[in-house]
Ligand code: FES
C-alpha cells in the first residue's frame with residue numbers, strides 16, 4: 001500500500017464507521033503508523049523511579065529502534081540511541097542495568113551518561129571524538145512520568161506538562177515508586193486497543209468489578225441514579241476545588257491529544273480498589289483519602305494514567321507488528337511505602353489486573369474477528385463517540401492534516 005493508496009483508502013472510510021480491515025492488518029499501513037504517529041508524537045515510556053540513581057538505565061524499544069533511557073550524573077533522564085557511533089552495535093544488550101558509563105560490547109568505545117564519546121581505544125591520536133556522541137532524543141519527565149518523542153521537532157509538550165503538573169501536584173507522583181509492574185503481549189492491532197479504551201459501551205457487559213467501583217461508567221443507570229451521581233460529582237468537584245485539588249477538565253479533540261479530569265467514585269469509596277477501601281498509604285500532600293479518581297490519557301500510547309488518593313496505575317502500549325502489541329502496566333505507591341506492611345501487592349493490583357485482562361481479551365477477540373474475510377466496517381454507537389474521535393485523529397495523521 002503506497003502513499004497514494006493510503007490516501008485513497010482513507011477516503012473510502014465511511015464517517016462514523018470502523019476502519020476497513022487493511023488498517024488493522026497491513027504491514028505498510030503499520031509502517032505508516034510508526035512513521036506518522038509513533039515517531040512523531042510523545043510516548044509515555046515509564047516511571048523515573050525505575051532509574052532512581054545516576055547510571056541506572058533501561059532499554060525502550062519501538063520496532064527496529066532501541067533507546068537507552070538513562071539517568072545522568074546531573075540527575076537528568078535522557079534517551080540515547082542504542083546504536084554505537086563506531087560500527088553500529090547495540091550498546092545496552094540487557095533490558096536494564098547500571099554503570100558509571102556506557103561501554104559498547106563490540107570494541108569498547110566508552111560513552112558518558114549524557115551520550116558524549118569519552119574513549120575510543122586504539123583510534124589514531126588525531127581522531128576527533130566530539131562528533132561521535134550519542135545524540136539524545138527528546139525526553140521529558142513530568143511528575144515522574146517519562147515521555148519520549150522521536151521526532152526532530154516534536155509537538156508542543158507544554159499543554160500536557162501543565163495539565164499533568166496541575167492535576168497530579170497534590171498526589172506527588174514524582175515521589176512514588178513502581179510497586180509492581182506486568183508486561184503483556186496482546187494479539188491485536190494497537191488501534192483496536194486505543195479504540196477500546198475510548199469507550200465504555202463495553203463496560204456493563206465486561207467490567208462488573210470496575211463498574212461497581214465507578215458506577216457512572218454504566219450506561220444502564222436509572223434516571224434517578226444518574227441524577228444522584230451527577231449531583232454527587234458536582235458537589236465533590238466543588239469541594240475538591242475549595243481544598244485546592246485540581247479537577248482538570250481537558251478533553252481530547254481532533255487536535256488535543258490528551259485528557260485529564262477528576263471524578264467521583266461510588267459513595268463511600270476512597271480508593272480505586274475492589275471494595276473502595278485504601279490499598280496503600282496516602283500519596284503526596286493529601287490529607288483526606290476522599291480525593292476521587294483521576295484519569296489521564298494521551299494519544300497514541302498512554303491508555304491510562306489513572307489513580308486516586310493512595311495509588312496510580314500507568315498502562316501504556318508499544319506496537320510490535322500490525323497484529324501484535326506490547327503493553328506494560330505499572331502500579332505506583334508512595335516511595336517510602338513498605339510492601340507487606342503498608343500495602344499488599346494482591347490488594348493493590350487486583351481491580352486493575354482484572355480490568356486489564358478483560359480489556360486485552362476483548363481486544364484480541366476484536367482483532368481475530370477483524371482479521372476474518374467476513375469482516376466489514378460497522379457503525380459506532382452514540383456512546384462510542386470518543387472512539388470515532390480517535391479514529392478521525394488517527395486518519396488526520398496518516399494524511400498529514
Ligand atoms: S561498534 Fe561499538 S565500539 Fe565498535
Ligand SMILES: [Fe+2]
Nearest residue numbers: 196202207359
Ligand atoms: Fe475496558
